[in-house]
Each structure stands twice: as C-alpha cells, then as structure tokens.
Amino acid sequence: MAMFWRLARLQFNVTWGLSAWKQSRRLARYSLLFLPLAFAPLLGGIFAGATWFFKMTAGTTLQSALLALLFASVQLMALILSLPEIISVFYLNDDVNILLPLPIPPWQLVASKFMIVWASEWLIGFALALPVMVAWLVYGPIAGVAQGIIQALVLLLVTLILPILPLAVGSALALGFMRVISPSRGRFKEYLQVAGGVMGLFVGLGINLATQQVAHGDPQLLIQQLTAPGGVTHLLTRLFPPAQWAVWTVAPVHQNQALWGALLLLGVSAIAVVLVGLLAQRWYLTGLLGEKSGRQAFSRRSVAGGDTAATTTPASRPSASAVTGASEISPGEREAVRRLPWRSQVRVCPPWQALFLKEWRMFWRTPGFVAQALLTSFAVPAAFVAISFASAGKGTNQLRALLEQGRALAIQLPLVPLLAAALGLITSFNPMLGVGFSREGRQAWNGLVLPVPPWQAALAKVGLASIVSLATIVLYASVIHLLLGQPLFIYGWAVLWALAIGIAGYSVALAVDYSMPKLDWKNPMEVAQNSLGGLLASLGALLPTVVLAMLGIFLWIRGGRGPLFYGTLLAATLVIDALAGWILVRAAARRAQIGV
Amino acid sequence: MLQSQSISGKESVFVNPGPALLEVENLTKSYDGRTLAVDHLTLRVPSGQIYGFLGPNGAGKTTTIKAIVGLLRPDSGTVRIAGVDVLQDVLQAKRLIGYIPDTPMVYDRLTGMEYLNFIADVFGVPQREREERLAVGLSTFQLEEVATKLISTYSHGMKHKLLIVAALVHQPRMLILDEPMGGLDPRAWFRFKQLLRQHCDAGHAVFLSTHVLDIAERLCDRLAIINKGRLVAEGTLDELRSSQHEKSSTLEQLFLQLTDEGDQEWEQNQAETATASVSHLDKH
C-alpha cells in the first residue's frame, strides 16, 4: 500500500508539475491565484441564477430538481470530458515509459492514474457546482448554522464521490477500447484521442436528440417537463440513478432516504472502481504494449530496401569534399545527383513561404490539432444542421415561429457587426491555433537559431490560423444564412469583419503564448490542457471580440445608428488589429532574443 | 591552478592562427539569478581550426553554446561571429552559424527532405548548390533512402545525421556542435570527422563540446577546459602539457587535475588500489 501512495503522489507531481511549481519564483507561483478570477463572471452568473431559482421555488420539490440536474450534469460532464483525458493519462503520458519497467502490478498503475483523473475532474465539476451549492445552502430549506455546516460537508463528499462512477465507466471503456486496438506506437495514438473527442461530441448530440425525443420535439412541452413537479426528477432518475441517490443524500424527504442514498452512491462507486481494477489487471498491459508483434508479414521491400541506395556506386557518388565547397563536383557526378530519388523534392522558395509551409505541414500532420480545428469548424455546424433537420419534422410550428421571430428581429438589428462578433467569437474559441509557438515543443530551438526576423515567424503562424479560421467562419455564416435568410452581401461583410477580429484574437493569443510557452510537452493535446499559458492564450483570443462587442453595445444603447456607428466600430477593429499585431511582434522579438 | 592569462602569452607559439571566427568575451550567465553557470568566460576560435570545449557535467558547456547561437541571452559579455556581434546583429550572426544541439529534436512532422528544404530556404541556398550539398550529405550518411520519409520514423542517430546535413547546407563560417558524437555509429562518426576537417580546411571553423577525451586529443587543434563556468586551461594539447610541467601526461590526467575538486587524493588512491589489484591478479 505504501508503494501505491508513493505512486499516486508521483502521478500528481508529474501531471500537475507540483515540484516545478514549488521551485518557481514567487510571482509565478501566485499567478495561479488569478485563475479563479478569470472565471468569476461565469461563476457569479451561475450563482445569481441559482439564487433566483431557489428563492422562486422555496418550499417546493422543484428545489431538489435543480440539485438533481446539477449532479447529473457533473456526472455527464465527467463522462464526456474525461474520455480523452483518461486515454491520454493512462496510455499516452511519458511516465508510462518510466513506470512500466518497474515491478508494479498493472492495477496499481491504473489506480494511481485514476486518482489523478478523478482529482482534476472533481476540481472542474466542483468549481462549476460550487455557486449552486452555496445558493442551496443559503436559500434552500436549511435551518441553522450547525445544520448548514453538516450539509456543506455532505455536499462536499457527494461532489467528491459523484465523478467516480462515470470515470469508472470511462476507464472501462478506455481499457476495453485500447485492448481491442492495442496500438503499437506513434501517430495512431493521437487518432485515438481524436476518436475520443468525436465520441464525446456524438454522445452530446445523442443526448440532445434524446431529450428532443422525450419532449416530442416540442420546446414548450420540454420546458413544461423540465419545470413540472416530478417531471425532471422522473427523467433524471431514469437516466442517471446516481444523481437521484445524491439528491436523496443531500436533500432527503426522510432520514432513511439519506442513508440509502449515501450507501447506494458509495457502494456502486466502490464496486465500479474494483471492477476497473480487475479489468486493468487483465487488459492494461495488452492495451499498452500490444498483444504480439508481427501481425503484418515482414515485407520483402524493407529487407532489401538498401539496394536502391546501393545502385549509386561509391565511385559515382559525389565526393564528400563538395560539402565544404572545397571543390566543385564533376559533370558525371551532377548526372548522378539528378537521378537520386529525393532529387525531385529539392525546391527553392522564399523564406516567408518556407516558414508558412512548415507551419502548414506541422499543423495538418498533428491529428490532435486537426481534430480540434475540424471539430469546431465542421462538426459543430453539422450538428446544428442535423438537429434542425431532425426536429424539423416534429415541433415544426414552434421552431418555425421561433425562426420567423428571429428573422423579424434580425431586420431591426445591425446584423453585420452582430454576425461579425458572433463569428469572431466562434473562431476565437479554437484554442490550438492560438498556441502556435508551444506547438513546436522541444523542437522550438530549430526556429530560434535561424536567421529569420521574429515577426516573419509570427506572421506565418497567424497566417495559418487565419486560413483555418476563414473556413470556420464561412461555414458558420452559411449555416446562419440557411436559418436566418437575409441578403448574401451582409454575410460577405460579416465574414471579412469577423476575420479581422479573429486575426486580432490569434495575435493576442500567440503573443501570450510566446511570453509563457510550454515547450516540454510531447503529446500535442497537453498544450491546451496542462498549461497556464495555454489557458491565458485562449482567454486572450476572446479579448478583441469582447472589447468590440462591448463598444458596440455601448454605442447602440447611446442611440448610435448609421454611418457613425459603423465607422466607429470599423475604426476600432482596425485599431485593435494594429495593437494586437504590435503586441505580437514585440512578444515574438522578445522570445527570439532571450531564447528558451 | 592554471589561469587563462598564463597561456595567452604562448598563443604566438602556435603556427599561423587565422582571423578569429568566434570571439567570446567575459561571457557570464546565471540561471534564476542563483546558479552561476558561466563565469566571465573568454575564448577565441581562429579560422581553420577544430576547437574542443571540455568540462565535467554541469560545467557550463551547453550554456555557453546556447549563448553563442542566440538561444540564451547572457547576463553580460559579448559574443562575435566573424566580427558580427550576436547581441547587436542577431540575424547576421545567425546566418554565419550552423548549430547542432546535444539532443536531436527536429521538426518530426516533416519529412527529411522537407526539413532540409526548409533550412536551405531560410538560408537562401540556391537550387544548384542545394542539390550538390544535399547529394553529398545524404550519401555520406546513408540517408538517401529515408530522406522522403517522416522524421518521426527516424532513429536517434538518423535524426542526428539529418541535423548534420542541415547544418552544413549553408556552409556556415562557424559550425557549433554540442556533444556531436551522440548516437552516431562508427562509420558515420568517421565520415563526420572527415567532413569537419574539410570544413576547416575551407577556411571555416568548428567549435565542439565533448566529454570524450579521445576525440579531443585526436580531432581538436585547440582545447579549452572549463569547470564550474570558469576557464581553467586553454591552448593546444602540447601547450596544456607544458603549462602543467608534465610533458608526458595524458589528457585524461590533465583533465582530472584541472577539474579537481579536492578529491584528487581519492582518485589517486583509487588508481593505486586498481594497479595493486591488477598486479595482484597478475601474480596468480
């Protein structure tokens, strides 16, 4: 057991970089404290909503319906979000190479890795659930401070236990999946993560469709079902019994219910964990190492591969001295050079183009990035369209009415800037494009020792981001055009404007990334997942949109209309672009000077 | 202990040192304001020479090299490549440098050819020269077969070879290598040594760090030994020997003496016991 705890501690240390954090400078250490601040508006919003709800529904069973909803979403989130993380932590982390040769039983390895996923999942879920729980403690049916403290403790324990079951399910899925696939190495693993992400999306999509089915595609009926006493509780009990047990534990109708709820919650979670341990003991190593080698016949080609090289006999080979320019190579040797297999691939292009090509290739050959780009660019609009079509047959009237309303409203509003802001926001959410420097990881030195002005290197990255984001913007604009109608030229302008906003966003994000890069990763997903810089970069990407939107709203409220309104917003966009570009160039130059 | 000044007087002894291609002056670099990794280091590498940079683990070799190639900003001091100040005119200085780090982390999502083309494009190497140099480089290191494959499929040594070919594609005035023997097989190392010599004969220079004293002894024209960030000896092997008044001593003995940290006695004892036990074995 002592061994196991040491293992678990090691996992936390490695995954969260605790030792590095402890050794970091004081300022850097406490900068983490600003993280909650970034989410303060979101959490405050949830708190306000929950408070309003609990006050409205004082003394009714609806209060526990919201709790059920909360617990169910924590579990659902754990199930969906954690799948890629589980695969990554269990199978793809570098520490596997260190741990595997050690005499540790597989179940212990998996258990210690399970704990790290559990802890991070709990942190996220708890952070989001906290405002609701505080509102519940303050405005719920709890009397007195003593009872309140006990309730708070119970709530804390429940949130701790809640993610276990979905994570166990996710782990079992991952263990089974990897056992079947039992990949050998390399890029294939990244496709698995992609598959995990896509799976998450489709689970979400499925649930969306399912809820529509439940409500017969009628929004009003759905709302009724959600708000009617018993309705939502009934639904959630059937879909997520553990959420129901949690509700019993926290808000029991009678004393026994609390006990039963707690027992069920704990018992089922414990059984699930034990089952995962058993599965791990049998499947983990197979999934990691593969069953046996040599599934493919050893190809003749690769055995005899050296021959092609050997056809160029040593005599006809150019002499080594030509490398240093000590002597020119003979015409015969030049002929030999022409015939070499790689010769056709020697192509000269200007440095700026070479830089862009490099970015382009590295991007498209990293499945993790491509998947993220495709997910935001194609899958999500596709899902929108699918849902609209799926529901078109059923709640047609309501939907159509809603759309009609939307169209009527659209005519009264400044559609171009609104669309531009919306589209800009959507592209800014594509975080991988914002962390273009970290993307180079430990290979970053390659670019830094080259005689390239830093702004050119940065421009290549922003250029790539712009091209990918243009695809995203156009797709979303098309979908919105399908839904809202309106003349095409409106969308044309909005797309251009959104691109300008997007470029500013990427420039800010890239500047942040240049300033606080994470270069010691191997697995591309880690860039977005595990670094403070990556997080701040994603937030930075949103900044231009937010600033412009706020300016627009301000102008609109002050009665701004017509050319002045549009002129001011356009000018502001240009100023923000220029400013963002300047910040980026500064950051890139600083990085190139100081180095890594 | 030997100071760098004591040798500088003997510099004129050396036959015809070319103009300095690399000048490091009073280079100082500390990490986190605490660890003094390089301490007022002064070096001068003339053209046409292979210059060996020796020192124990953590002596500051990699730090010095990173400061030379522009990957680290020094706290103080200057670095000049063929007269170009690295801090003043970074781009111009970088154009003169070819650098191979101690661990070959290359853009592994590119193919070998794509990587080589990228490097050559950035340095503006024209088509004809590019073809010729790549032909020589790729055949020398037997990379022709794999050149069109993704670098992620290369072995450690193959990546290293690719980096060598890339570093030579623009014929840098100053070739800078951090522990260049890592991962190279004997044939590749043999050819690489030839290349280095030819590179110097063409009027360029090579600066390499190493632990392998054999390499330093046979390959390098001039040596610098640093310990804890400070230069403790500099000169040709003969100069080092004569400065220690031990004409017959090997470089290994010199190295152990110069980088001694007070445990010289221990080493001597070890050596004595070793000889004793060997002679003991011999008797049986």
Ligand SMILES: Nc1ncnc2c1ncn2[C@@H]1O[C@H](COP(=O)(O)OP(=O)(O)OP(=O)(O)O)[C@@H](O)[C@H]1O
């Ligand atoms: N990134 C870093 N942060 C803090 N200290 C560092 C860092 N890199 C190196 N050091 C310290 O600087 C000193 C010199 O390190 P350097 O890597 O230059 O040594 P080296 O001579 O190349 O050693 P080796 O022969 O092991 O490669 C060491 O004391 C090391 O601990």
Ligand SMILES: [Mg+2]
């Ligand atoms: Mg080193």
